[in-house]
Amino acid sequence: MSKPDVVAAILCAGATLYAIFGGADFGAGVWELFAARKRDRGLRERIEQRVALSLGPVWEANHVWLIFTLVVLWTGFPDAFAPIMETLYVPLALAAIGIVLRGSGFAFGHTLGDVGAQRAHVVFAVSSLITPFFLGCVVGAIAAGEVEAGGSGNALGWIGPLPILVGVLFVASCAYIAAVFLLDDCRRAGEEELGEYFLRRSIAAAVVAGALAAAGLIVLHADARGIFDGLFDEGLPFLIASVIFGLVTLVGLLRGWSRALRPLAIGAVVALVAGWAVAQFPYLLPDTLTVADGAGDGAALTALIVVFIVALVTVVPSLALLFRLAQRQALE
Amino acid sequence: MSLPSVPIADNLLAARELMAFTLGFHIILACVGVALPAMMLIAEFKGRRNDDEVALDLAKRWSKAAAVLFAVGAVTGTVLSFEMGLLWPNFMERFGDVFGTGFAIEGIFFFTEAIFIAIYIYGWKRIDGWKHWWTGVPIVIAGVGGAFSVVAVNSWMNQPQGFALDGSGNPTGVEPLSALFNPATVYEFPHMLLAAYMVVGFGLASIYAISMLRSPAKRSDRRHRLGLLIPLTVAALLTPVQIFVGDVAARGVADHQPAKFAGMECIYETGPDQTEWLGGICTDDEVRWGIGIPGLDSLLVGFSTDTVVTGFDQIPDDEEPPAHTLLHLAFDTMVGIGFALLALGGWLGFYWWRKRDFPATKWFLRAVALSGIGAVVAMEAGWIVTEVGRQPWIVQGLMRTEDAVTNAGGLWFVLVGAIFLYAGLGAIAVVSLRRIASRQEPGGDVGAGLPYGPPAEEPGR
Numbered sequence: 001m002s003k004p005d006v007v008a009a010i011l012c013a014g015a016t017l018y019a020i021f022g023g024a025d026f027g028a029g030v031w032e033l034f035a036a037r038k039r040d041r042g043l044r045e046r047i048e049q050r051v052a053l054s055l056g057p058v059w060e061a062n063h064v065w066l067i068f069t070l071v072v073l074w075t076g077f078p079d080a081f082a083p084i085m086e087t088l089y090v091p092l093a094l095a096a097i098g099i100v101l102r103g104s105g106f107a108f109g110h111t112l113g114d115v116g117a118q119r120a121h122v123v124f125a126v127s128s129l130i131t132p133f134f135l136g137c138v139v140g141a142i143a144a145g146e147v148e149a150g151g152s153g154n155a156l157g158w159i160g161p162l163p164i165l166v167g168v169l170f171v172a173s174c175a176y177i178a179a180v181f182l183l184d185d186c187r188r189a190g191e192e193e194l195g196e197y198f199l200r201r202s203i204a205a206a207v208v209a210g211a212l213a214a215a216g217l218i219v220l221h222a223d224a225r226g227i228f229d230g231l232f233d234e235g236l237p238f239l240i241a242s243v244i245f246g247l248v249t250l251v252g253l254l255r256g257w258s259r260a261l262r263p264l265a266i267g268a269v270v271a272l273v274a275g276w277a278v279a280q281f282p283y284l285l286p287d288t289l290t291v292a293d294g295a296g297d298g299a300a301l302t303a304l305i306v307v308f309i310v311a312l313v314t315v316v317p318s319l320a321l322l323f324r325l326a327q328r329q330a331l332e
Numbered sequence: 333m334s335l336p337s338v339p340i341a342d343n344l345l346a347a348r349e350l351m352a353f354t355l356g357f358h359i360i361l362a363c364v365g366v367a368l369p370a371m372m373l374i375a376e377f378k379g380r381r382n383d384d385e386v387a388l389d390l391a392k393r394w395s396k397a398a399a400v401l402f403a404v405g406a407v408t409g410t411v412l413s414f415e416m417g418l419l420w421p422n423f424m425e426r427f428g429d430v431f432g433t434g435f436a437i438e439g440i441f442f443f444t445e446a447i448f449i450a451i452y453i454y455g456w457k458r459i460d461g462w463k464h465w466w467t468g469v470p471i472v473i474a475g476v477g478g479a480f481s482v483v484a485v486n487s488w489m490n491q492p493q494g495f496a497l498d499g500s501g502n503p504t505g506v507e508p509l510s511a512l513f514n515p516a517t518v519y520e521f522p523h524m525l526l527a528a529y530m531v532v533g534f535g536l537a538s539i540y541a542i543s544m545l546r547s548p549a550k551r552s553d554r555r556h557r558l559g560l561l562i563p564l565t566v567a568a569l570l571t572p573v574q575i576f577v578g579d580v581a582a583r584g585v586a587d588h589q590p591a592k593f594a595g596m597e598c599i600y601e602t603g604p605d606q607t608e609w610l611g612g613i614c615t616d617d618e619v620r621w622g623i624g625i626p627g628l629d630s631l632l633v634g635f636s637t638d639t640v641v642t643g644f645d646q647i648p649d650d651e652e653p654p655a656h657t658l659l660h661l662a663f664d665t666m667v668g669i670g671f672a673l674l675a676l677g678g679w680l681g682f683y684w685w686r687k688r689d690f691p692a693t694k695w696f697l698r699a700v701a702l703s704g705i706g707a708v709v710a711m712e713a714g715w716i717v718t719e720v721g722r723q724p725w726i727v728q729g730l731m732r733t734e735d736a737v738t739n740a741g742g743l744w745f746v747l748v749g750a751i752f753l754y755a756g757l758g759a760i761a762v763v764s765l766r767r768i769a770s771r772q773e774p775g776g777d778v779g780a781g782l783p784y785g786p787p788a789e790e791p792g793r
């Protein structure tokens with residue numbers, strides 16, 4: 001593996017971590033949104049409380065993975081970053097606004113009085129839906145070849161079948177991961193009834209996400225032939241792994257497993273991103289810029305690799321400490 | 333189908349205003365992220381060492397405020413990361429790999445800050461004694477490191493180094509460390525770090541001063557007194573250091589960015605014996621309505637009135653910074669406020685020396701109440717000097733801002749939208765802080781009702 005390849009792998013790792021942990025946060029907001037129409041106020045409040053409890057300690061840390069991914073992209077591959085930003089500024093700007101509203105909606109949902117907090121919850125929920133959608137559009141548009149190296153491209157190119165489909169797929173995956181995570185959290189905390197609620201939603205989300213992924217293959221065949229071919233070539237093992245993970249999770253959900261669900265769901269996402277990455281390789285921007293051509297200066301790449309290792313070494317133990325603490329009883 | 337692109341000149345102005353507005357907003361919250369944790373820890377230290385419940389209570393209160401403001405800092409910072417690419421794609425394309433390491437390192441500090449603030453807040457009820465104090469230390473370190481890594485990038489824009497240019501003007505042979513440790517970092521980083529501590533120190537003290545002014549009974553309330561004294565002492569002690577660093581910065585600018593220096597001091601003709609102008613308007617050929625002190629400018633730059641200082645006459649017209657008067661007044665505002673704050677610190681110090689107490693008089697409290705705003709204004713003015721003074725360059729001497737800007741349309745609408753959005757954010761943050769300050773939690777659980785903390789009544793327990 002050459003140095004640019006390693007940094008490309010780091011980029012994918014950052015994006016995957018964001019997809020899983022940031023995705024679970026977004027998904028939780030999506031479930032709040034669906035629950036908002038429910039008459040049963042008690043249920044709504046329990047869901048909001050569950051989400052607050054699960055996200056509370058980590059909502060900002062999870063989100064740093066996005067910043068990290070952006071920075072790796074602009075430092076490691078400035079020649080890809082610039083045209084992406086210049087071409088897809090509309091969905092990117094909308095995603096940025098979504099992130100502002102989501103973060104502040106979440107924070108102020110805790111701090112404001114009744115009416116204010118309710119509005120903040122709505123803002124949090126709605127922006128949890130739109131943000132992953134637009135981020136998905138960006139990924140889809142890149143896959144569809146809308147962003148060209150060195151060019152400023154067509155600013156409306158992201159309004160096409162593949163980008164929109166990937167956007168919807170992102171939302172569905174977030175909802176799926178969140179439902180599985182929340183289900184697990186509920187069971188650990190002994191909230192059986194709410195656990196049932198998220199169990200049903202996990203199954204539904206799994207089916208929807210699976211169907212969307214299958215539809216994605218068809219659109220991929222039409223709009224991004226290179227990636228489609230790659231997926232059934234070098235990407236095939238990952239594609240198969242992802243399908244297996246997905247099916248096993250579904251079985252596990254139906255049979256009432258609990259501990260294994262979280263890792264299984266994570267496995268499905270990791271396999272999917274890895275498969276996609278392998279299929280798109282060597283292109284950073286299909287079909288105009290390769291990883292090797294788009295890479296920044298060698299010393300900057302080395303620095304990124306070092307920083308990534310240091311980040312893992314500091315983040316993993318601190319997160320472990322935080323999780324242990326959040327599960328611990330309060331001292332008296 | 334495609335969206336129309338916009339004339340560069342129009343876009344340039346909109347993009348600059350947008351960047352300036354969002355940065356100017358974020359930097360206030362960034363100050364809180366950098367310096368408030370240290371204030372919390374000082375209060376907690378005092379509380380634990382002397383078994384002082386009042387000091388511990390202050391630390392708890394400040395950590396709650398930190399939680400709310402960190403959240404707003406995080407979202408506004410994310411906007412900036414997007415803006416770097418959305419507004420200045422050509423800058424990122426050409427130089428992203430040279431300075432990007434700074435932002436990557438900052439990522440580590442963001443993680444640390446985000447995780448440990450949650451640990452600290454959860455920890456009030458779950459970690460005992462001094463161990464809890466230690467969980468706050470990483471937040472303080474992350475604040476310092478985070479400030480270093482971003483400000484180093486800004487310093488690099490002022491004094492770029494750590495790379496060579498190839499035939500087509502693109503950087504090669506990048507040395508990330510050399511880029512980060514450029515000569516401007518030496519003064520910009522400490523100057524900004526101290527500014528953050530001053531903004532938070534004077535700012536926090538001013539909140540207690542206002543409440544003492546409103547209800548005189550609070551002047552003898554121990555929590556209010558301590559809440560005023562701790563941050564005010566820290567800020568007052570740092571002010572002289574800040575003035576010293578600012579003086580070093582000014583000489584650095586005179587050496588390396590003579591156009592910026594000529595702008596902030598309004599120097600027209602190159603030569604020795606330059607007059608130092610206090611205030612005034614910089615017209616095309618002279619300073620009007622200012623107070624001139626002959627020779628002082630040369631003396632400050634080179635410790636002798638014979639020092640030759642570069643004026644506009646030796647700077648090509650298209651490399652002169654815009655808005656000379658703005659630059660000059662911004663600089664004078666910063667320096668003026670710096671000395672006013674020094675005087676306030678002197679007042680406190682003198683009184684303390686004689687009476688072992690602070691002067692709880694109306695006039696002193698009024699001065700403290702103003703000091704918070706003053707420190708913020710000084711900091712914003714300093715950034716105007718740095719950023720507007722660098723124009724027309726985005727990277728001093730190497731890339732013009734007009735060559736860096738995007739051609740995407742609609743930036744003026746985005747600017748208006750951003751102003752409304754941020755105004756709303758700011759207002760809601762203030763409302764939230766007031767609510768938290770007045771809320772009486774059942775059982776006094778610190779995390780309750782905070783974005784990073786446990787809920788008031790934990791279900792299932």
Ligand code: HDD
Pocket residue numbers: 490516519520521523524526527528530531574575577578579581582583585666667668669670671707708710711712713714715716717718719721
């Ligand atoms: C509390 C805030 C504060 C105070 C009291 C001062 N400054 Fe300052 N100054 C800043 C806060 C600041 C800053 C944080 O806003 C800047 C912007 C960029 C930087 O590194 O620090 C700055 C920039 C800045 C610059 C431009 C640096 C550059 O462009 O690279 C100069 C020359 C000075 N300052 C000089 C001074 C002097 C001589 C002061 C004496 C009283 C002073 N500052 C007080």
Ligand code: HEM
Pocket residue numbers: 348349351352355356357359420482483484485486712715716719720722723725726727733
């Ligand atoms: C430390 C990190 C910072 C970085 C990397 C940075 C970067 C930039 C960039 C890329 C631009 C646009 C290009 C240009 O106009 O030269 C800019 C402009 C500007 N920034 Fe900064 N900035 C930083 C901090 C700040 C802060 C804290 C402020 C606070 C007010 C600020 C105020 C401005 C202003 C006023 C402009 C517009 C200047 C003009 O166009 O006249 N900057 N900055």
Ligand code: HEM
Pocket residue numbers: 060063064067358359361362363364365366401402403404405406407408409410411412413416442443445446475478479480482483524
């Ligand atoms: C162009 C300039 C800047 C960019 C791109 C930027 C970016 C960011 C981002 C992405 C975050 C959010 C991280 C998170 O999710 O936790 C953030 C927060 C923060 N930034 Fe900035 N920033 C800039 C300027 C500055 C400056 C000049 C300083 C300080 C000197 C600063 C200090 C901080 C701090 C301390 C935080 C933590 C926020 C908090 O917890 O309150 N930033 N910034």
